[in-house]
Amino acid sequence: MRRVRYESMGGPLFLEQAPVPEPGPGELLVRCEAVGVTLPVVRKVTESAEPVPLGGELAGEVVSVGVGVSRFRPGERVTGLCFGHGYADFALLHEAMASPVPECASAVDAVALVRSGLVALGALEAARPEPGETALVTAAASGVGHLAVQLARARGASRVVGAVSDAAKADFVRSLGADTIALYTDGSWGDPVDYALDAVGGELLTPSVAALVPGGRLVAYSSGGGTIRAYDLLVGAKSVTGFQMARIARERPELYERWRRELWRMFTDGSLRPVVHGEFALADAAKAHDVIESRSNLGKVVLRP
Structure with a gap:
């Protein structure tokens, strides 16, 4: 082979x-x-x-x-x-x-949906979203991010901000359901949000925390590292949660399976489009x-x- x-x-x-x-x-x-x-x-x-x-x-x-x-x-x-x-x-x-x-899906559908979708859905669950809250998704055009934008909207987000590296990605991210596009290089990412899902890490952690309302939640699931100043969390009573899919698969197989079934249900009914x-x-x-x-x-x- x-x-x-x-x-x-x-x-x-x-x-x-x-x-x-x-x-x-x-x-x-x-x-x-x-x-x-x-x-x-x-x-x-x-x-x-x-x-x-x-x-x-x-x-x-x-x-x-x-x-x-x-x-x-x-x-x-x-x-x-x-x-x-x-x-x-x-x-x-x-x-x-x-x-x-499932029979209704191709191998490419499966690869585009399942693992990336599990990470996106798991990160969203870690943010504990409530209907009507506002959301920020970094790397919003990526394999995980483009699903996270759709999932945040499906979970009732009243406004979704998609943060991207290039303005050329704006139309694509809007087509997924994002209301606003923010560029990493922008000085401000617009009105603060209730929760943020960060797939980039590194230098983007600081603006991601700054984009939160007081009491807002950041879920970090990037392999890119980075540092957050404790003062930036304390001053706004903000929180950061690290999310790792491997831990869920290893220690919570029943939850892993439930999320997988949810992704396929949404794919089948057309509410999630990889x-x-x-x-x-x-x-x-x-x-x-x-x-x-x-x-x-x-x-x-x-x-x-």
Whole structure:
């Protein structure tokens, strides 16, 4: 089979031939039909001192199963998070991280909706939104952000502000339901909001906190790091919550499953619309990474092995 690999930090991505892996206990061997490209994986390539497997979200058909697998059989379609080599023709998923793909959806739909949607919905839940409150979503045109804008609106937000890096993304974010567009470089992001969902981190944490009303809540779910001054929280009685999807999947599987069902329900009834920016061949993984690294994507970036 083919898989994508790199040999040094920031080094070029290349295709290599590798043996098809064998599923171990509790694992599924999946023929990959779609693989999501995410900023955390791109950052691993550019920042990790040692090469790591390019994993992440994928969807495809179960080819075989390991000992102890009871929920899935060969021939069924699944999506889930791969912690090994996922940029490949075949990949291994642990049964606990896999979920079925309904007949009404394609593999690309699954990759664009499920993992990014779970992060978006989980971050929104962490903000404890109330109907009529106002919301801010940073990276509002990203794979997670474009779903978070829609989910905030569906949860009753009276006003949604979409913060983006480029004014060229404004029309796209408005089409998702955002009322106002803010550029990262703007001195002010408009009227304060009740809660903010931040996927960027770094230097954007300070303006995200500043955008909150007194008592407002910021949910940070970025891998970009950053620092918040305690005084900025104290002066407005504001709060910050860190959200991590892996912890929910590991410690709250029933909640993970409930959120997954909610996403598919909204997809089926048309109230949640995942958007795919582009589909790239496996050999063009570097081009897909360039799109993510340049923050030029409108929606999800997907590899098609």
